Amino acid sequence: MGVLRGLRxxxxxxxxxxxxxxxxxxxxxxxxxxxxxxxxxxxxxxxLLGPTGTGKTRSILAASEHLFGTGSVARINAAEFSSDERxxxxxxTPGAAGLLGERVARMRRSGGRILLLDEIEKASPRVADLxxxxxxxxxxxxxxxxLDLSGLHVVATSNxxxxxxxxxxxxxxxxxxxxxxxxxxxxxxxxxxxxFTSVIVFAHLSRDAQVRVCHRMLGRELxxxxxxxxxxxxxxxxxxxDPDVPGLLVSEGWHRSLGARPMRNVVxxxxxxxxxxxxxxxxxxxxxxxxxxxxxxxxxxxxAVARAPVVLRGGPGxxxx
Numbered sequence: 160m161g162v163l164r165g166l167r168x169x170x171x172x173x174x175x176x177x178x179x180x181x182x183x184x185x186x187x188x189x190x191x192x193x194x195x196x197x198x199x200x201x202x203x204x205x206x207l208l209g210p211t212g213t214g215k216t217r218s219i220l221a222a223s224e225h226l227f228g229t230g231s232v233a234r235i236n237a238a239e240f241s242s243d244e245r246x247x248x249x250x251x252t253p254g255a256a257g258l259l260g261e262r263v264a265r266m267r268r269s270g271g272r273i274l275l276l277d278e279i280e281k282a283s284p285r286v287a288d289l290x291x292x293x294x295x296x297x298x299x300x301x302x303x304x305x306l307d308l309s310g311l312h313v314v315a316t317s318n319x320x321x322x323x324x325x326x327x328x329x330x331x332x333x334x335x336x337x338x339x340x341x342x343x344x345x346x347x348x349x350x351x352x353x354x355f356t357s358v359i360v361f362a363h364l365s366r367d368a369q370v371r372v373c374h375r376m377l378g379r380e381l382x383x384x385x386x387x388x389x390x391x392x393x394x395x396x397x398x399x400x401d402p403d404v405p406g407l408l409v410s411e412g413w414h415r416s417l418g419a420r421p422m423r424n425v426v427x428x429x430x431x432x433x434x435x436x437x438x439x440x441x442x443x444x445x446x447x448x449x450x451x452x453x454x455x456x457x458x459x460x461x462x463a464v465a466r467a468p469v470v471l472r473g474g475p476g477x478x479x480x
Contacts, residue, residue, distance in 0.1 A: 163189055166225055173221040174214035175375060176368030179332070180207075180361045181218060187357045188222055191312055202272065203312045204293055204354060208339045209361030210321030212418020216277055219314050223273045231271030233262040237282035237315075246285050250301045259289075259298070260306055272311050279315040280346055287347055290315075290354045315355075319343045321363075336360045364418050366409075372419045373409050376426045381452075384434060392445045398434075403454040 166189060170181045184205070191202025207215040223232035235258065240249050251257030263274060279287055289298045296309040320342030339360045344352050364372070381398050388396040412425035433452055437443035443450055 162226060163192060166222060169225045170218055170221055174218045175371045176364050177214050177218070177361050180209070180214075180359050183357065183359045184218060184222070187359070188226070188312060192226065199296060199309070200294055201296055201308055201311050201313045203314075204290070204356045205312070205314045206343065206352075206355040206358045207314065207316045207361060208319060208321075208343055208358065210363050210418055211318050212414075212420040213321075213361040213364055214419070215316040215361050216275070219273060219275050219316070223271060223275075227271040227273070228269065231266060231269045232273045232275055233266035233271065234275045234277060235259060235262060237276050237279045237286055240282045240286050243283050243285060246283050247301055249286065250289075250298075253302045255302075257300060260300060263306060263308070263311075274308065274311050274313045276313070276315040278317065280317040280319050280343075284348070287351050290351050293354050317343060317346075319346050332362070335362065363415075366413055369413050369419065369422055370405065370409050373405050373412065373422050373426065376419075376423055377405060377408065377430075380426050380430050384430060388434070388443075388450075392447070394445070395448065397449045398452070399449070400452040401454065404452050407454040 167181070167185045170185060171178070174181060184207070187203045187205055190196065196202045207219070209215060220232060220234075235249070240246055247257065249257050249259050251260060266272075266274070276282075276286075290313075292298050292305075293308065293313060296311075297305040297307055300306055320339035340358055343358070377400060381400060385396060385398045388398060408422070408425055408429060411429075412422035414421040430452065434443065434450070437450065
């Protein structure tokens, strides 16, 4: 029971700015795990909607890891099956197992219980039609066999409606939700859309939320690079950032419609470039126990280290702080 109680806190620590969506997701997953699902049906059948980069997939991967352990989710990138010609690779052919059956079997062996269909709107309609058999907890494979999905959480993610959410600034949360749900309902066949027992909408990330995301990403990157430098130098090394660094990273990485992905790219590129320049210029090497990232006056970052500061030149695309 302690693992179940800790799910909400785990998801909130992994995905920022999505309190309402995470609460609904936890309620649905925990209801299934605690035996409140309808007999003979999956533990839950969820559709996660919202803009790209808002944490839909991340939340499912974190939930699966928390509940069932590392590598316990059966994840299918539905976008890889956009044409009817590729669908047999998923569902199999007479005499050959499909990817779906293989992933579910592997997940069951690992003790997992979540099947994740990522970006389902990009798949052939035949892939979404798989959900028509979900109420009976089985999917018919192309060799005529039935794939048993009983006891599983079946989760689909989609960016449907996400592109229009950024233009709904100042609109109530309920109105945004209705808009996204209507976009999804217009895309799927009505009988397919009706199979989802819960439709959960992830919100557009505000600038304040992305600032918090930046701090989280920067902290993880600093820890990763501290370990890398410690290994390279053969002694402990600490990499830290001055308080003005996140502001510069946010000014470059914030994106109204693409969520957290551009922020992650900027954090990784800026920090790593600063360290590469510092090491190549001889300012950072064995014997140095600490280096500090600071925001430079020209709009760049510099790695101020024990021997000499090194300015990171961002090039033509550099954004002033």
